[in-house]
Structures are given as C-alpha cells and as structure tokens.
Amino acid sequence: MQFKDIIGQEATKQHLVNMYQQNRLSHALLFLAREGVGGLSLARAFSQFIVCEQVNGKSNQSHTSASLFGEDAPSVSNPIDLNDSCGTCPACLKASKLIHPDIHYSYPAIKKKSDDAPYSSDFAIEWREYILQNPYGNSYEWLQFINAENKQGNISAKECDEINRKLSLKSFEAGYKILIMWMPEFLGKEGNKLLKLIEEPPPNTLFIFVAENQQLILPTILSRTQLVKIPLLHQQDIVQQLIHKHGLSNDIAQSIAILCDGNYREAMEYLQQVEDNWEVMLRDWLNSIIKSGPVAQVKWIEDISKIGREKQKQFLKYFTQLLEYAIRIRTIGALGHNSSNAMKEGQQSFIDFAIRFNRLCDFSQQEAIVKELDTATYHIERNANAKILFHALTIKLYHIISNKSVILVS
DSSP: OOGGGSOSOHHHHHHHHHHHHTTOOOSEEEEEEOTTSOHHHHHHHHHHHHHOTTTTTHHHHHHHSOOTTOOOOOOOOOOSOTTSOOSOSHHHHHHHTTOOTTEEEEOOBOOSSTTSOOOGGGGHHHHHHHHHHOTTOOHHHHHHHTTOTTOOOBBOHHHHHHHHHHHHSOOSSSSOEEEEEEOGGGBOGGGGGGHHHHHSOOTTEEEEEEESOGGGSOHHHHTTSEEEEEOOOOHHHHHHHHHHHHOOOHHHHHHHHHHHTTOHHHHHHHHHHHHHTHHHHHHHHHHIIIIIOHHHHHHHHHHHTTSOHHHHHHHHHHHHHHHHHHHHHHTHHHHOHHHHHHHHHSOHHHHHHHHHHHHHOOHHHHHHHHHHHHHHHHHHHTTOOHHHHHHHHHHHHHHHHHSOOOGGGO
C-alpha cells in the first residue's frame, strides 16, 4: 500500500516521511487512531515506504554501477516521488501483498485447537485476505472473519515469544526489520515480555503499534513509544472517495460523510444500507406496528428472518443511526449553524424520516428503543431465533411507541 492509496491524512503522511528523511525515526511508534480513520493503512504504507528500493537508494545503486563490459554507466534520472514508495520495485510488490519477509504482523487471534496457544501466523492467509479486502476494518469484524464467534481474541504470551524470536534474526532483504502490531489493547500482562526488546532492540528494528484506545495499552509499553496521533478523516475526503471510487452522487456522498463522522468503515456500512434500501424496510416495519396490525407484522417478520444474521444486524444498526440523527436534530439549536448547513447538504429523505420520528416519539422513547435494538443485536450475534426475536421486538416497540411505555427497558 502506498501513501497515495490512503484517504486523506496528508499532514500525517508528510510527518512520517519527514521523520524518516530527517533521521528522527524512533524505534517504537504508537499510531493512535480511532476506528475507520486509517491507522493500520498508514502503518502498512509507512513500512512499504521504508523498505522501498527507490527510497533507500538500492535501486539507483544497481542502475548506476559500471557495466560488465566497461562502458560508462548510464545517467539515471530519478522520477520517483520520494514522499512515497515507488510501488513497482520487488520490495514494494511484496509489501503491498503483505508477504515481505522483513515486515511482520501481529494481531488478535484465537486458538485453532483447544490445546494450542493462539499465534498470529496461524491465520496469515486469512489476515492477508481480510486486510486486502477491508483496509479500514475493525477487530470485531476480523474475529468474525476467522469464525471466532464467542471466543475472545488475544495476543498471547506465546505470540510475544515468537515476536522476540523473529526480531532477533537478521533482516532478509531490507535494511529494517519491522513489526506492525494491530490492536495492542489485546495484550495482557504478557506484553511485558516485549519490554526488553522494545527498550534495547537490535539495530534497524522498528515497532509500529496501531491502537484505538490509549487507556487499554500497558503503561510499560506506552511509556516506551513515540506517539503519533492520527485525526478523524475530513468530511470532504470521504465525499471525494465515495464519488470517485463508488460512483455515488454528490448528495448521497455528502449524506453518508455527514453521518459517519470521519469513520470510513462506517461510511462503507452506510453505502451497504443505501444498496439494501433499509429505509423502505424500516418504514414498512413502523407502519405495521402503528397502523397495519398483526397480519402485516407477521409478514414483515417472515421477510426479515430470511435475510441472514449480518444483514439483520446492519438493519438494526441503520435504525439506531436514524435515532441518533433524530436526537441531533432535536438539539439543532444547541449545535448551531454548522449542523444546520450539514442538514441542508445531507440526503433529504433520511432527514425527513428523522424529523417525522421526532414527532412520533420523545427523547425517552427514543432512548428506550435504542436499548432494545442494542439488546436485539446482542442476541442475533449469539444465534437467537430470528422470528422469535423480531416478534418480541415488534411487541416491545408497539408498547414504547403507542403506549409510551418506557418501563419495559428498566
């Protein structure tokens, strides 16, 4: 992955390049980035930049040496932008496919067998597939991708021993050996096994920790790293990506960018919701609850029980996001002029829907519905029967909306 492939974050990219070029690179970096803003992508692009043969001069050295038969060495112009990796040398091609022998990855994993310790390398094939498909994914989706289900992922003591072993070896090709640890929050006290290596690393060894929550990282590791804070994505950067990569209209792209709040992973979820037309499904459900009655409710429950767990969760999340947006509209006076402009730029149907819902329910009712939706999502993740779950949820929403009965969620 090159820097140019990453959405926005221009200031952070330049900061990383400057650290390398000005020889101010610490041996242990902590990329602190909220979910969906590109922390892991920046770590991948930076590691590719470091091992790139054009950047570190290996390619030029091979081209400018005297030829075998004594002719003058050809003059080589260097058109490569040294603020990014070239993307074409062997090192870049390997790094982009996550198979460079000097770039190691560590991430939450589960036991493959009950008597085995969890190792990241056990899931190397799945890791490459997942990250190449979902560069802005999160830890929950990754663990579901490897069928963790109810198992807790972690970075184990055995994994730390393996890291110590790998980084004690000489580099194969590049000048640097690099370890990218994604989600060090999953390190327990076992992470103290890495302290000596972090404190006194072999020459040209680089640690890049990519984290979302600074409070969950071992203080002993935190104190030994150089912090690089990665900001939320700018709204316009997300808009441009949605227009150019996904072919959305400006209005829909603006609407999604407003709602996702700088989180590109959430933008992808909203894009899926646009394709699946959750708004129509939600309107049908609410109409069956408020107007149509039991026959329409049973038909709707039959339909949603057939679409699969993941889409059921996405639908409930869409409903939750609508409620959150409706609450934001309620407080428009407090939020001021910027939010008013945001509403004008957003997708009008979504806004109209949220406004109508504000007329239907007050704040306490909306809060009660959100709690019920969260509970339903929890049970879907644990293989609850969809028909029974949505039937019970429909009854609860009827009482909350029609009877203003909030006591159900006490």
